Amino acid sequence: MLTRRHLIKAGAVTGLLAATSGAGVAAASRPGGGASADPVFAVPLKRAKVLRPLGGHGRHGAGYDVYRLTVREHDVTVLPGTTTRMRLFNGEPAPVIRATRGRPVVVQQTNALGVPFAMHLHGGHVPARHDGHPADQLLPGTERLFHYPNEQRASTMWLHDHSHHAHAENTYFGAVAGYLLTDEFEERLPLPKGRYDVPLYLRDAKFAEDGSLVHHMEDFMDRPTILVNGRPRPYFEVAARKYRIRLTNTSNERAFLLRLGDGDTMTHIASDGGLLPAPVPTPALEIWPAERQEVVVDFSRYPVGSQVVLTNAIAYPGEAAEVMRFDVVRTAPDPSSVPGTLRPAPDLGEPAVEREFVMSFDPATGQHLINGRPFDPARIDFRPRLGVTELWTVRNTDTKFGIPHSLHTHLEHFRVVDRDGKAPAPGEAGLKDTVTVMPGTSVRFRIRFTDHTGKFMYHCHLLGHQMMGMMGQMEVVG
Numbered sequence: 001m002l003t004r005r006h007l008i009k010a011g012a013v014t015g016l017l018a019a020t021s022g023a024g025v026a027a028a029s030r031p032g033g034g035a036s037a038d039p040v041f042a043v044p045l046k047r048a049k050v051l052r053p054l055g056g057h058g059r060h061g062a063g064y065d066v067y068r069l070t071v072r073e074h075d076v077t078v079l080p081g082t083t084t085r086m087r088l089f090n091g092e093p094a095p096v097i098r099a100t101r102g103r104p105v106v107v108q109q110t111n112a113l114g115v116p117f118a119m120h121l122h123g124g125h126v127p128a129r130h131d132g133h134p135a136d137q138l139l140p141g142t143e144r145l146f147h148y149p150n151e152q153r154a155s156t157m158w159l160h161d162h163s164h165h166a167h168a169e170n171t172y173f174g175a176v177a178g179y180l181l182t183d184e185f186e187e188r189l190p191l192p193k194g195r196y197d198v199p200l201y202l203r204d205a206k207f208a209e210d211g212s213l214v215h216h217m218e219d220f221m222d223r224p225t226i227l228v229n230g231r232p233r234p235y236f237e238v239a240a241r242k243y244r245i246r247l248t249n250t251s252n253e254r255a256f257l258l259r260l261g262d263g264d265t266m267t268h269i270a271s272d273g274g275l276l277p278a279p280v281p282t283p284a285l286e287i288w289p290a291e292r293q294e295v296v297v298d299f300s301r302y303p304v305g306s307q308v309v310l311t312n313a314i315a316y317p318g319e320a321a322e323v324m325r326f327d328v329v330r331t332a333p334d335p336s337s338v339p340g341t342l343r344p345a346p347d348l349g350e351p352a353v354e355r356e357f358v359m360s361f362d363p364a365t366g367q368h369l370i371n372g373r374p375f376d377p378a379r380i381d382f383r384p385r386l387g388v389t390e391l392w393t394v395r396n397t398d399t400k401f402g403i404p405h406s407l408h409t410h411l412e413h414f415r416v417v418d419r420d421g422k423a424p425a426p427g428e429a430g431l432k433d434t435v436t437v438m439p440g441t442s443v444r445f446r447i448r449f450t451d452h453t454g455k456f457m458y459h460c461h462l463l464g465h466q467m468m469g470m471m472g473q474m475e476v477v478g
């Protein structure tokens, strides 16, 4: 039985957030418990299926690409010998759209579920009517078009539900898709490409004996099965060369502190908003719900025949720490490299407006609040003006219960200024759209809204918190 005390313990471990690429990481790691009955390294990784645009061979005559995404229940095998009913896009655990800056994408989305759905492109710079506002739900049995302009920097984004009340469950039951946007700047860099550019979607889950998924919001620490691209703790056969690994954490609540082998160096190259200013060698990589972190791993340092395990150093007590295993099975030529500089972060200007967001849990009501209030769809919390730089302070006051929170902003990426007054770690020096704030700490960031007006959301991306009120609504004005 997991209690709030365990949560506090976990919170204490993850308190190293601000020092992710510094010391203290080794102290936080624990050996794998192996306590889970789930298979470990028994199934191969499934590579995320890259979707093809409608109308043939990759290119639509109209200057944009059209994709069809249908979310529907499917009975699939996740744990060997059992069947699990999941809610999936196109029957896949995380199908991927690969898009290019300057070439819009239109998604024809059908909701074949029995519940509403409001598809949101997380990280997307899109007009309000295509942002998946919680009130803008696609009812069961209906379809609509989403327009994604792709006028933003290359980055790893993802699609998930944002419908009011159903989003946490829809995401938990598997309805996620990847959206990888590239651009000329990124394409010119000699980073690993093609089959050596691998998106991995990490999440936790709890399965009943019969294979069905169990979802109780309050049991978020009792989801001991880790899935990677929909497979439980898989193995992945790799060549002895460099790979670009794009991690997205699609969990409702779980954070990972990922370690490779014995803390072998990974080269952190990108976060939510794309490439970092410079690569950051790190022995551990922290990834919270909805965040994206990308690393280059050079498997050529391991002899062919090696098996290298990726573990979660902050697995809960009694859980297996293993996430997946890389099996180095062959050699391969490797023309790729990681340049010493990647992509400077844009100058967002000097702030002219300051705002504060106090994140807190109210034990009396069980609600999670921003500035003392739960979400109210009828309320506009503030109105940022286009072109004006703002400084946001996010303060987590939940020291009593030790509850971490995050803040995710729709529409724009931001740049972290400091954490408790200290400059961010180099791994946080790029553009972000989701930041985690540990209890008793604060984060400040600069943000500037540009060319879309209308209503957009901001919220904690621990989905149980968001569900229990930790969300607000801003209206961007011209």
Ligand SMILES: [Cu+2]
Pocket (backbone or CB within 6 Å): 359, 368, 404, 405, 406, 460, 461, 462, 465, 466, 470
């Ligand atoms: Cu929260």
